[in-house]
Amino acid sequence: MLTHTTIPEEKVKGNPKQNLIKFLTKNMVTIMFLALVLAGYLIAGMNPFLFLFDIVARMSRNSFLVLSLIIPVVAGMGLNFSIVLGAMAAQALLIFVTHWGITGLPGILLCIILVTPLSLFLGYLTGKLFNKAKGQEMIAGLILAFFAQGIYELIFLQLVGGIIPMNNTTLIMSQGIGVRTTVDLTDGLKYGLDWPGVTWGMPNLLRPTLPWTVIVGVIALLVGYLVYLLFFKGKRASAPKLISSAVVGGLLVYWSVNQIQTGSMINMVRIPLLTWFVILALCLFIVFFSKTKLGQDMRSVGQDRHVAAVAGIQVDRVRVIAIMMSMVMASWGHIIFLQNMGAFSTYGSHEQIGLYSVAALLIGGATVTKATIGQALLGVFLFHALFIVSPSAGRQLFGDAQVGEYFRVFVAYGVIGATLALHAWKTLLQRKDKLGV
Amino acid sequence: MIKDFAGKFLANFGLARVIILAFFIFLCIMAVVFQLDIAELLTSSLVRIGMWGVLVLAMLPAIKSGIGPNFGVSLGILCGLVGALTALEMAYRLGDSVQFGGGTLFIIAILISLPFAILTGIAYGWLLNRVKGSEMMIATYVGFSMVSIMKIAWLFLPYTSPEMAWPIGRGVRVQISLAGRGITRLLNNFLSFNIGEVIVPTGLLLFFAFMCFLVWLFMRSKTGVAMHAAGDNPRFSEAAGINVNRSRMIGTTLSTILGAIGILVYAQSYGFVQLYEGPMFMPFVAVAAVLIGGASVRKATITHVIVGTALFLGIQVVAIPVANAFTTEWASMGEISRKIIQNGVILYALTQAGGE
Numbered sequence: 001m002l003t004h005t006t007i008p009e010e011k012v013k014g015n016p017k018q019n020l021i022k023f024l025t026k027n028m029v030t031i032m033f034l035a036l037v038l039a040g041y042l043i044a045g046m047n048p049f050l051f052l053f054d055i056v057a058r059m060s061r062n063s064f065l066v067l068s069l070i071i072p073v074v075a076g077m078g079l080n081f082s083i084v085l086g087a088m089a090a091q092a093l094l095i096f097v098t099h100w101g102i103t104g105l106p107g108i109l110l111c112i113i114l115v116t117p118l119s120l121f122l123g124y125l126t127g128k129l130f131n132k133a134k135g136q137e138m139i140a141g142l143i144l145a146f147f148a149q150g151i152y153e154l155i156f157l158q159l160v161g162g163i164i165p166m167n168n169t170t171l172i173m174s175q176g177i178g179v180r181t182t183v184d185l186t187d188g189l190k191y192g193l194d195w196p197g198v199t200w201g202m203p204n205l206l207r208p209t210l211p212w213t214v215i216v217g218v219i220a221l222l223v224g225y226l227v228y229l230l231f232f233k234g235k236r237a238s239a240p241k242l243i244s245s246a247v248v249g250g251l252l253v254y255w256s257v258n259q260i261q262t263g264s265m266i267n268m269v270r271i272p273l274l275t276w277f278v279i280l281a282l283c284l285f286i287v288f289f290s291k292t293k294l295g296q297d298m299r300s301v302g303q304d305r306h307v308a309a310v311a312g313i314q315v316d317r318v319r320v321i322a323i324m325m326s327m328v329m330a331s332w333g334h335i336i337f338l339q340n341m342g343a344f345s346t347y348g349s350h351e352q353i354g355l356y357s358v359a360a361l362l363i364g365g366a367t368v369t370k371a372t373i374g375q376a377l378l379g380v381f382l383f384h385a386l387f388i389v390s391p392s393a394g395r396q397l398f399g400d401a402q403v404g405e406y407f408r409v410f411v412a413y414g415v416i417g418a419t420l421a422l423h424a425w426k427t428l429l430q431r432k433d434k435l436g437v
Numbered sequence: 438m439i440k441d442f443a444g445k446f447l448a449n450f451g452l453a454r455v456i457i458l459a460f461f462i463f464l465c466i467m468a469v470v471f472q473l474d475i476a477e478l479l480t481s482s483l484v485r486i487g488m489w490g491v492l493v494l495a496m497l498p499a500i501k502s503g504i505g506p507n508f509g510v511s512l513g514i515l516c517g518l519v520g521a522l523t524a525l526e527m528a529y530r531l532g533d534s535v536q537f538g539g540g541t542l543f544i545i546a547i548l549i550s551l552p553f554a555i556l557t558g559i560a561y562g563w564l565l566n567r568v569k570g571s572e573m574m575i576a577t578y579v580g581f582s583m584v585s586i587m588k589i590a591w592l593f594l595p596y597t598s599p600e601m602a603w604p605i606g607r608g609v610r611v612q613i614s615l616a617g618r619g620i621t622r623l624l625n626n627f628l629s630f631n632i633g634e635v636i637v638p639t640g641l642l643l644f645f646a647f648m649c650f651l652v653w654l655f656m657r658s659k660t661g662v663a664m665h666a667a668g669d670n671p672r673f674s675e676a677a678g679i680n681v682n683r684s685r686m687i688g689t690t691l692s693t694i695l696g697a698i699g700i701l702v703y704a705q706s707y708g709f710v711q712l713y714e715g716p717m718f719m720p721f722v723a724v725a726a727v728l729i730g731g732a733s734v735r736k737a738t739i740t741h742v743i744v745g746t747a748l749f750l751g752i753q754v755v756a757i758p759v760a761n762a763f764t765t766e767w768a769s770m771g772e773i774s775r776k777i778i779q780n781g782v783i784l785y786a787l788t789q790a791g792g793e
Contacts, residue, residue, distance in 0.1 A: 132788040139508075139574040143783045146721070150776030157769050177766045400607055403589055410585040417578030424568035424575060 030365040037385045044392035049265040058384035060275045061340035065357045066376045067282050068329030073371040075322035076302030079358045081141035082126045086330030087350035088152050089118045098188050099168050104199035108192035115331045123327030127320030179346050190342035194272035210269040211256035218249045283373050298322055359412040368423040453785035457729055464755040471762035476634035478755055485750040487641030488706045491648050492699035493746045495692045496727040500737040502688020503668030504565050506724040509576035512557050513696020514716040515587050520550025521710050522596055529598035539619030546701050554697040558690030565689055566682045584717045591712050613710040621708040649739050664688055725779040728786045
């Protein structure tokens with residue numbers, strides 16, 4: 001067909017109007033949610049301080065999990081619904097470490113050390129399964145999560161306390177068998193990573209207020225850029241970019257200083273620094289990894305399995321590794337998530353985060369074949385913003401907060417369904433185009 | 438030679454099914470060993486089979502037309518629920534002037550749900566024609582989204598009958614009792630008789646058999662044969678002049694209609710209409726049942742439907758009392774074994790389908 005002889009898409013530069021339309025259609029989902037969040041925010045009449053307080057907590061707890069979905073997307077395996085298994089592994093370890101009575105940051109570290117081999121093993125099995133169901137990884141992942149739920153319940157509802165001994169009246173149900181439906185992490189692993197100072201009696205250590213974080217962050221970026229220029233002889237950024245970032249940085253610092261001086265409520269919002277360092281480290285790792293040989297292999301496998309196989313890449317092995325990496329990250333991410341929540345539903349938390357993390361990634365503009373760090377973080381922000389505003393918006397509009405709660409669940413399912421359908425349709429059209437039908 | 442035969446049998450029947458069959462036989466033996474009330478187990482097995490039969494049958498046209506097991510049969514279920522609620526509301530609004538019997542009400546519910554099911558089925562089939570190759574995943578999420586949007590709808594739909602609406606607040610109840618309308622166990626009790634202590638729900642089983650017969654008849658019609666061909670080999674059928682997309686749409690619509698009727702049969706036997714989260718995970722039970730019966734994501738017959746329903750629902754009925762008789766501490770064992778078997782067999786079928 002004619003379309004194949006034309007110049008690649010990105011080289012065609014249309015007029016500004018066409019570009020705008022293209023931009024709008026490409027980012028339709030994200031723009032729609034931005035509008036939805038904004039409308040919800042205005043209707044709900046939210047207290048901006050409470051909103052900020054909530055969104056900071058929610059973003060710090062969920063970002064790592066959503067980032068864990070990126071690598072399988074790059075490897076062409078779609079949205080990894082099997083992160084639920086990683087989350088189960090994380091919960092299993094949290095239960096045992098709570099039982100052993102190890103608290104605070106050491107407890108979290110122990111969880112992370114112990115959960116890694118377990119989730120690697122689960123990831124290996126999942127990867128093998130996905131290789132047997134190529135092209136149907138997502139539905140296989142979803143059903144695998146349900147299947148694993150059965151096994152998980154078998155272990156924690158029927159075996160723990162009986163065949164697997166655990167003498168703990170706060171964790172085990174009154175009849176002596178099975179873990180209670182909610183596990184409370186208060187006075188244990190709660191805030192182990194967010195407030196590590198608590199262990200040493202200094203709750204605000206590593207937990208600066210928002211204005212101070214902004215000031216220090218801007219200064220750190222400035223110093224970092226200067227060091228980069230001086231020691232690495234890197235390329236200088238273009239003048240407009242430099243000026244605009246300087247203006248934004250200046251404004252942010254001015255705002256922060258102003259907030260500190262007026263002693264506003266914003267000073268109550270504290271940033272869990274260690275958690276954000278971990279998230280930042282994961283972002284850097286993903287960027288670094290995409291430049292390694294394995295990362296490049298993964299990208300080629302994602303683009304076309306058959307071409308990659310011809311080029312000598314062990315496709316099946318690369319796919320298994322992608323799932324193993326994602327599974328480990330998911331288990332760590334779920335530990336971060338739950339230490340912030342402070343309590344979890346033993347038989348439900350993992351399924352919930354699977355759904356919500358995938359939905360968040362898609363709301364940020366990711367698709368089945370493309371996901372970036374920026375999309376993940378933007379998605380977490382928009383999804384949780386919607387989560388915060390929708391019950392109050394529902395109450396304002398319909399006099400019933402229940403409506404808002406049902407609505408946000410619908411949004412999670414709906415955005416996954418719609419994105420998948422759009423993607424499948426596009427693929428079908430492309431295939432037809434190739435065949436010349 | 439025996440080894441050869443065993444190998445062939447395993448290959449045809451599938452390892453997963455052998456394990457499930459063995460588990461079922463094991464459960465039956467345990468039931469005898471623990472001296473459970475076999476008559477009661479048989480009675481409730483028969484009821485369960487009749488209850489779920491039509492819902493499992495809904496998988497057949499979907500698989501035959503090539504869209505694979507209908508993970509979105511919850512759409513049909515929702516249409517059936519709308520039909521049931523509207524029929525009940527009608528009976529309430531008309532009040533004493535027209536006294537509907539249970540049978541009439543049941544037929545009215547089916548008739549009301551049919552147009553909804555047909556329209557939904559056509560729209561759903563249109564969507565599935567645009568997403569060839571990923572039908573299962575998209576069907577699942579379309580089902581989930583529709584169930585969750587209907588959760589909002591249940592709050593706003595104008596059903597006012599006191600048996601449905603909450604006395605205070607908004608919306609209809611989570612579970613609506615059918616008692617007092619003469620529908621409860623309407624089919625179950627029709628011509629029902631006893632063999633020893635086993636009660637046979639004749640009407641229920643007859644209705645299931647009748648629906649099977651209708652589907653069987655349809656599959657032998659010109660449209661049915663074309664649909665089967667389209668599902669079997671789309672490219673060849675297209676060349677032979679069959680409209681594949683239209684066939685798939687008919688299959689989807691038929692599956693949705695059967696889903697709507699299926700939930701009405703289920704509800705009358707259960708005695709309650711379950712709303713909100715109720716229909717969310719029902720499709721997975723139906724999918725697993727037909728797969729256990731020997732179907733694959735590409736092939737299914739009415740025998741698969743009947744065998745699968747009997748086997749899967751039989752396990753569910755027997756597993757709980759056996760687990761309880763074994764030790765009272767294992768109260769959740771029945772539900773857990775259902776989850777493992779149900780999703781294990783779907784996973785197995787997915788790996789057998791063999792990629793793109």
